[in-house]
Amino acid sequence: xxxxxxxxxxxxxxxxxxLSAAEFKHLAVMRLNxxxxxxxxxxxxxxxxxxxxxxxTFSAALRLLSRQDSAAEYPQPVTLAIALLKGDKLSxxxxxxxxxxxxxxxxxxxxxxxxxxxGDSKLTRLRRVAEEAAKQSQRAVVPGVLAPLPLSALSAAxxxxxxxxxxxxxxxxxxxxxxxxxLISGPEGxxxxxxxxxxSRLGATPITLGPRILRAETAPLALLGAxxxxxx
Amino acid sequence: xxxxxxxxxxxxxxxxxxLSAAEFKHLAVMRLNxxxxxxxxxxxxxxxxxxxxxxxTFSAALRLLSRQDSAAEYPQPVTLAIALLKGDKLSxxxxxxxxxxxxxxxxxxxxxxxxxxxGDSKLTRLRRVAEEAAKQSQRAVVPGVLAPLPLSALSAAxxxxxxxxxxxxxxxxxxxxxxxxxLISGPEGxxxxxxxxxxSRLGATPITLGPRILRAETAPLALLGAxxxxxx
Numbered sequence: 357x358x359x360x361x362x363x364x365x366x367x368x369x370x371x372x373x374x375l376s377a378a379e380f381k382h383l384a385v386m387r388l389n390x391x392x393x394x395x396x397x398x399x400x401x402x403x404x405x406x407x408x409x410x411x412x413t414f415s416a417a418l419r420l421l422s423r424q425d426s427a428a429e430y431p432q433p434v435t436l437a438i439a440l441l442k443g444d445k446l447s448x449x450x451x452x453x454x455x456x457x458x459x460x461x462x463x464x465x466x467x468x469x470x471x472x473x474x475g476d477s478k479l480t481r482l483r484r485v486a487e488e489a490a491k492q493s494q495r496a497v498v499p500g501v502l503a504p505l506p507l508s509a510l511s512a513a514x515x516x517x518x519x520x521x522x523x524x525x526x527x528x529x530x531x532x533x534x535x536x537x538x539l540i541s542g543p544e545g546x547x548x549x550x551x552x553x554x555x556s557r558l559g560a561t562p563i564t565l566g567p568r569i570l571r572a573e574t575a576p577l578a579l580l581g582a583x584x585x586x587x588x
Numbered sequence: 589x590x591x592x593x594x595x596x597x598x599x600x601x602x603x604x605x606x607l608s609a610a611e612f613k614h615l616a617v618m619r620l621n622x623x624x625x626x627x628x629x630x631x632x633x634x635x636x637x638x639x640x641x642x643x644x645t646f647s648a649a650l651r652l653l654s655r656q657d658s659a660a661e662y663p664q665p666v667t668l669a670i671a672l673l674k675g676d677k678l679s680x681x682x683x684x685x686x687x688x689x690x691x692x693x694x695x696x697x698x699x700x701x702x703x704x705x706x707g708d709s710k711l712t713r714l715r716r717v718a719e720e721a722a723k724q725s726q727r728a729v730v731p732g733v734l735a736p737l738p739l740s741a742l743s744a745a746x747x748x749x750x751x752x753x754x755x756x757x758x759x760x761x762x763x764x765x766x767x768x769x770x771l772i773s774g775p776e777g778x779x780x781x782x783x784x785x786x787x788s789r790l791g792a793t794p795i796t797l798g799p800r801i802l803r804a805e806t807a808p809l810a811l812l813g814a815x816x817x818x819x820x
Contacts, residue, residue, distance in 0.1 A: 428798075452803075452809070456806065456810060457798060493800045526817065526819045565813075566688075570687050571687060571724070574687050577684070577806070578809070578813030578816045581809055581810030582814045584797045584798040585760065585795070585810055585811060585814035586760070
């Protein structure tokens with residue numbers, strides 16, 4: 357499913373764009389030459405086409421040729437509020453979730469959390485995963501990854517859903533895209549009774565993912581896959 | 589999302605069931621005692637509840653208490669025909685795909701395949717992944733993992749779909765569950781023109797997964813997630 361034009365992140369889309377050290381290094385690795393065209397994006401929704409107009413051993417600059425609409429985004433922002441998971445599972449969810457159009461990842465502390473909290477270095481790593489995945493999936497928006505909150509502190513404006521075994525609700529029958537969307541995904545041990553009470557206070561709607569038991573890292577991708585397959 | 593009753597695979601559901609060496613070892617690890625109850629399943633759709641009636645250092649036996657309907661399966665078999673992928677990506681797809689209800693994984697050779705073929709040991713490993721995932725997701729059916737075929741040799745009875753960027757079709761609007769379902773998922777490089785011609789000859793319908801570019805291991809999970817979220 358790859359498309360092979362190079363993508364470069366810039367600070368701001370403008371007539372002339374000097375590249376950051378990291379992006380300059382990336383360009384050098386791609387063996388681009390002056391005159392080559394690349395796609396550019398700024399990580400907050402602006403994207404376009406640019407030409408490499410300057411390249412030496414220390415610096416590089418691009419000239420903006422055209423701007424694009426950001427057609428790769430959902431009509432409303434989609435937040436994935438996800439409980440902390442062990443090992444590389446959060447990275448896997450952030451990577452695939454970015455491909456599947458998440459706008460913001462809000463990490464959550466829940467009663468049965470696999471890990472109590474995560475450090476700053478892990479958070480930085482998750483943000484890097486989101487940036488890389490945004491590039492690869494040709495999104496102009498790099499999703500934010502927000503430091504963990506307790507579920508009780510989550511504010512969910514707009515429509516809010518969580519997957520819970522045995523629920524009658526179906527995600528695609530309920531999503532209206534008239535307001536922001538929050539999908540809440542639990543830890544490996546599931547939501548505790550106090551979490552469920554909290555979800556109810558939030559006004560979150562329980563929905564089904566079928567009769568099978570899903571791992572905590574599979575469930576959010578199933579929810580997001582349903583949105584993606586709806587073609588919105 | 590875990591439920592904590594132990595699950596044991598047996599050869600056939602019957603009044604008295606002697607355990608295989610592998611399952612016996614598994615039981616010993618679980619520290620079960622005579623009189624404990626476990627869930628049993630035979631890997632082809634039969635499942636039930638059983639009591640441990642015999643356990644010594646060399647052998648164990650169960651007595652069947654009741655049979656269950658296999659409520660965890662889709663109304664029709666779902667085949668995921670998937671192109672060969674590098675590294676552990678196929679294991680990840682088989683694990684999550686099993687949780688998401690796949691009946692059979694048919695490995696595929698395509699024009700732009702990441703790897704040309706896989707060996708018997710890899711195939712054996714994928715089958716073990718499917719068995720483990722079936723247990724964890726409480727399915728009574730262990731999905732088959734079939735050795736690679738060229739796409740031209742795939743026979744797709746029933747409804748057949750593949751994800752292709754820019755397609756207008758939407759999976760859930762087209763699936764009728766009146767016949768078996770085959771979902772075809774391409775390699776990292778996408779389907780080649782000759783693959784697309786082959787898919788057309790098969791009568792496969794292209795469907796959308798939205799405007800973002802998905803990795804080859806994410807796309808099949810998005811398709812299966814859509815089925816799961818439909819609550820069928």
